[in-house]
Amino acid sequence: MTDNSSGYVIKGGADGRERLRLLSRIVRPTTLSLLDRVGVAPGSSCLDFGCGGGDVCVELSRLVGPGGRVLGIDMDAETIAIAERERAANALSNIRFEVATIGEWPSRRQFDLIYGRFILTHLPDPAAAVSTCRGLLRPGGQVVFEDIDFAGHFIYPPSAAFERYIGLYSEVVHLAGADPTIGPRLPALLIDAGFEDVHVNVVQPAGLAGEVKAIHHLTMDYIRTPVLAHGLASAEEIDGVVEELRALADQPLTLMSLPRIVQTWGRVPLG
Numbered sequence: 001m002t003d004n005s006s007g008y009v010i011k012g013g014a015d016g017r018e019r020l021r022l023l024s025r026i027v028r029p030t031t032l033s034l035l036d037r038v039g040v041a042p043g044s045s046c047l048d049f050g051c052g053g054g055d056v057c058v059e060l061s062r063l064v065g066p067g068g069r070v071l072g073i074d075m076d077a078e079t080i081a082i083a084e085r086e087r088a089a090n091a092l093s094n095i096r097f098e099v100a101t102i103g104e105w106p107s108r109r110q111f112d113l114i115y116g117r118f119i120l121t122h123l124p125d126p127a128a129a130v131s132t133c134r135g136l137l138r139p140g141g142q143v144v145f146e147d148i149d150f151a152g153h154f155i156y157p158p159s160a161a162f163e164r165y166i167g168l169y170s171e172v173v174h175l176a177g178a179d180p181t182i183g184p185r186l187p188a189l190l191i192d193a194g195f196e197d198v199h200v201n202v203v204q205p206a207g208l209a210g211e212v213k214a215i216h217h218l219t220m221d222y223i224r225t226p227v228l229a230h231g232l233a234s235a236e237e238i239d240g241v242v243e244e245l246r247a248l249a250d251q252p253l254t255l256m257s258l259p260r261i262v263q264t265w266g267r268v269p270l271g
């Protein structure tokens with residue numbers, strides 16, 4: 001089995017948490033429709049695998065209600081500390097957070113539903129992670145993943161800076177041993193792990209204005225350290241791409257998308 005303890009290339013901590021908050025606001029409508037299609041039963045016990053700042057844990061908490069439980073795990077201790085402070089401030093007593101690294105987490109707990117967003121793309125061995133999820137679910141339990149196909153971005157009119165950003169991001173993720181285009185692989189990963197009744201849906205937020213355009217320059221800035229460490233671009237070039245992405249976000253006639261996002265869900269056989 002490959003080690004799943006490394007691979008995350010984007011800046012974490014407090015800055016990373018604010019980027020995730022922005023991303024969560026952009027994809028909230030499509031995540032909510034996914035959870036609605038899957039059907040999260042009141043009273044159920046859920047795990048958010050690689051929960052980041054816990055934004056989806058909050059949605060799950062509302063769906064499972066006071067009789068249910070949500071556990072969010074993530075390896076970023078600073079992000080989990082922020083999530084825990086926000087949980088306490090909002091008195092969400094059915095959520096718990098744990099600092100844990102996928103692949104090293106010894107849990108034997110049986111969950112009704114495991115959810116993961118934008119996590120498998122960062123893992124060197126996503127098949128092992130999906131198989132771990134299978135072992136953590138009770139018979140009939142559901143797994144739900146949504147993840148990116150970074151090659152599926154689009155922009156109009158075309159932009160060299162945007163293409164360079166996609167190329168640099170994809171390269172650092174590959175160099176970390178992970179897969180920036182994992183989205184289309186998700187259904188096969190579920191089927192190979194023994195899930196049945198596997199469904200697929202594809203979504204892609206895009207717009208001429210607003211936060212959907214403001215995420216790109218942040219992401220480019222937050223992969224600066226591995227880009228420099230691998231010698232893929234100079235600091236000056238990174239600054240230039242960040243500035244150009246920021247300028248594109250302000251241009252009212254430029255249409256920018258997020259990566260294509262593949263959503264998939266399946267069930268552990270009852271027998």
Ligand SMILES: C[S@@+](CC[C@H](N)C(=O)[O-])C[C@H]1O[C@@H](n2cnc3c(N)ncnc32)[C@H](O)[C@@H]1O
Pocket residue numbers: 004005006007008012020024049050051052053054055056073074075076079100101102103116117118119122123
């Ligand atoms: C792109 S963020 C997504 C966070 C959250 N699921 C969301 O959609 O807002 C990926 C998260 O996975 C976490 N992560 C990456 N590799 C991990 C690993 N091996 N074990 C646990 N967490 C990991 C990172 O710390 C980060 O918070």
